[in-house]
Amino acid sequence: MARILLVDDEQGILNTLTILLKGEGYETTAALGAEKALEILLKNEFALMISDIRMAPMNGIELLHIVHDKYPLMSVIMLTAYGQVDTAIEANQLGAFDYVKKPFRTEELMMAIEKALDYHKILANPSDS
Numbered sequence: 001m002a003r004i005l006l007v008d009d010e011q012g013i014l015n016t017l018t019i020l021l022k023g024e025g026y027e028t029t030a031a032l033g034a035e036k037a038l039e040i041l042l043k044n045e046f047a048l049m050i051s052d053i054r055m056a057p058m059n060g061i062e063l064l065h066i067v068h069d070k071y072p073l074m075s076v077i078m079l080t081a082y083g084q085v086d087t088a089i090e091a092n093q094l095g096a097f098d099y100v101k102k103p104f105r106t107e108e109l110m111m112a113i114e115k116a117l118d119y120h121k122i123l124a125n126p127s128d129s
Contacts (some may be wrong), residue, residue, distance in 0.1 A: 002117050006030045006128035007037040007051035007063065016107035017050065019111075020106065027047070028095070028114065041071065044060045047120045053087055055098075058124075073123045075116035077102065101103060 004026050006017045021028045029044065031037035034055055037116040047069060053060035062076055067076060078099040080088040088099035097116045100109050 001027055002047040002120070003027045003029070003123050004113070005037060005040060005044075005046040005049040007034060007049060007055075009033045009052065009055040010052070013052065013079075014125065020109075024110065034060065034063040037063060038066065040088075041067070046071075046074055047124075048077065048116050050077045050079065050113075052079045053091065054081060061094065063115075064091055064094050064096055073120065075120040075123075077109075077112050077116055 003062055004029055006014055006021075008017075008037065008063040011032060014032065018028050021116070023063055027045070029040055029089060031040050034051070035058055051060045055063075063079065064076060067074065069108065078088055078091040078096045079102050080091075080099050081102050088101075091099055095104070097119055098112045100112050109110050
């Protein structure tokens with residue numbers, strides 16, 4: 001099953017996402033903040049990263065810039081609070097696969113994850129498509 005890196009600066013969101021995705025059979029690793037995510041990425045490979053946009057000190061857009069350059073095959077879904085849609089659209093233009101508005105509906109998030117993982121498979125194994 002696909003490995004997913006979860007990034008947020010709120011432990012409660014990370015816990016919720018971890019429980020939800022493990023229940024769906026995904027292997028997850030949680031990173032409390034963008035800096036921790038970068039540390040984890042140095043030692044591990046992931047098919048997908050799900051990251052909040054609004055974090056501090058490094059925000060999700062800054063993290064996306066780094067990840068898109070260093071790990072171009074990894075799909076990225078950005079989580080955005082209501083009212084940050086312009087930022088989410090910017091994230092798409094910078095290489096994010098998709099964005100999901102918080103509070104998210106489980107079905108919407110799962111659909112975005114499935115599509116992002118399918119896209120990752122195509123990028124990682126172009127001869128299989």
